[in-house]
Amino acid sequence: MSSRNSKTAKAAARERLREQREKEAKRAKIRRQVTVAVGVVVVLGAAAGIAVAVNQANKPGYWVNAAKQKLVAPANTSGKNGTIIVVGDKTNKNVVHEYEDLRCPVCAAYEQTAGDAVLQGAKDGKYQINYSFAAFIDNNGGTGSKKALSAIGAAVNVSTEAFEEYHKLLYSKAVHPDETNDAFSSSDKLISLAQQVPALKGNTKFSDAVKKGTFDKWALTVRDAYNNDPASSKGTPYVLVNGKQVQVIGQTADQVAATFAAQLKK
Template sequence: MSEKNREGKRTARERLAVEREKQRRAEKRRRGLIVGVTVVGVLGLAAVVGVVAANAGRDDGGEKAGPVVAPSGAQGKDGLAIPVGEESARSTLTVWEDFRCPACKSFEVTYRPTIHELTDAGKLKVEYHLATIIDGNMRGSGSREAANAAACAQDAGHFAAYHDVLYDEQPLETDDAFADTGRLIELAGKVKGLDTPAFRACVRDGKHHSWVDKSNEAFRAGGFTGTPTVLFGGKNIVQDRTMTPAKLKQMVERQSGQG
């Protein structure tokens, strides 16, 4: 490997680490704020309980939550995983991600070619779980709307392609551009066969909003420290500073009996 390539991979890892640290600090600040508000609210517990009850079943925009509708083909516990790749693949990569998350995009840029190669070859299956932590950290609803749109794309059989488009077109973390369903529908035009009346209605109506909320609850309940969380063999490979696309490929091929 050339010195230039080694430097490029090192830079990508460092960028991913920086973004995850920023995310961790933002989450810590958010939790601190919640704790502070809770302490103050003890004096008015009855009123707080009333507010919580009044807002139960509503999302951040005040919209009443609907039934949990999993996208077509969703798998795993509570149908929260969107699978990509052959079911018969001997290796599985579990990815927890947020479409507004810069660190998730950094992971995508670095690992996408290798993941595509392995899934296309039938050696790897990827289970995608969608989270909305940036909406909580930065405020907004872009993570939720983008995740809903991705679930709509799964209904149409175009999740993988649309997933990649969302990362290619990811706005700045502070720009809640994905909250605009019109923008999400516009991006569907980059995926052949996706921009249909059914897809548009699914995106505009928030068909999978409650499913996205449930997925995010599962992320928090899992005790993960941030996105992306990428599990292979039960270990978060994002936390392994020695991990590279080449090493991941080697691990998958070893499990496939080809390494």
């Protein structure tokens, strides 16, 4: 073979090799694109599945059915249909009436700041506390206000002390979700959190009531009582001391205590 032919053959071989490499590169690129596309589909499918599951759990039909159930009022409640939770001596002539929504971030700020001091006042015999609960934040999406209220019913059904501790826990900085986060709509979440409360830890009476929705109808009844109360036009937290509204938003614990003291009957 001549030198010229040899060079031509080698050049042709190099060209075939280059073309082969380009073909392999294209195939590899296509495989990567397919793999990524499939991965995206899988992730989106999983996300869609999760979304469907969440939406199924929050279907309004669940609460429509709950409204048709027989009302079961928790133990240790007061008022018509047990819609009021009382802490302190029920015969005390001084009454602090608090209106709250369990998803309300301003209520959480109030409880985190002054909740312990207000509760201590009831324990010291200065007044009784009447708790009323709303669920209007659910109107913006979710069911956490109602479900947390149902769990509150399960807690007070165990004892008033269990309610006090669970109520404090749900409003704590470590636990209370952002208003747009519907974490309290999960029964499992509410039961898991309750394990931090000694009276509710491992308490099947409590956990079964939350899972079965024993107090779902009661939660709706409490919500409706709030909606029919003039206080519903005031938002939450809304606090009355012996029937007079007092300012608690943005106040320190000492300021709240002083405001309460000024309205108490001697």
